[in-house]
Amino acid sequence: MKRIFHTWDKWECYPAGFYENKPPRDLTDEQAVTAYSDFLRDIQTFKVALERVLGEWPNSCEHYLSNERMNRIAWLGQAAMCIHTGIPSRFRGGYNRLTDDEKQAADLAALDALNAWLVGEGEEPLTLETAGSKTEMDLY
Numbered sequence: 001m002k003r004i005f006h007t008w009d010k011w012e013c014y015p016a017g018f019y020e021n022k023p024p025r026d027l028t029d030e031q032a033v034t035a036y037s038d039f040l041r042d043i044q045t046f047k048v049a050l051e052r053v054l055g056e057w058p059n060s061c062e063h064y065l066s067n068e069r070m071n072r073i074a075w076l077g078q079a080a081m082c083i084h085t086g087i088p089s090r091f092r093g094g095y096n097r098l099t100d101d102e103k104q105a106a107d108l109a110a111l112d113a114l115n116a117w118l119v120g121e122g123e124e125p126l127t128l129e130t131a132g133s134k135t136e137m138d139l140y
Contacts, residue, residue: 001123004062012057013079017088024086032087036094039081040106049080050113056083065117073131076110 008014017024023032040046053076054061064075078089098106107128115125 001066001068001118001121003068004066006059006063011060011063013060013082016057016082017086018060018079018082019090020088021090023088023091027087029091032091033094033097035085035087036081036091037097038094039085040077040095040098041102043105043109045084046077046080046106047109047112049084050076050109052083053079054113054117061117065114066121071132072114073107073110073128076113077106080110080113 011018013019023029027035039049057079060079064070064079065072074092074095077095078092081087081092082089095103095106111126111128111131114131119125
């Protein structure tokens, strides 16, 4: 896939708070991490938020989802959390509180969203194995 670049000022995720260091409202850091895990467990809500990311953040999606060298599944999860709750990606550690089955369900939901975006861009859909980041270690 051809990499699509946008400068940070064009990313919709930036003004939405994706890169903030503090949780929104009066949440503590611990509450934000817990909210992230609770959000990922609610697959239906997670899927709705993923659809919002694809529809409302076109520049961010192009910039991040065209980058095969990063974990696009993780970015989609963090983006969905941010667009739905305003909680920044910094609190993504909530993913590690999920059971293996919950992680699998969340990853598959994000994969469905990634594949919807890829197909819309004229690309072939991926599996969880092929959707992984292609780091230097993976390339050689």
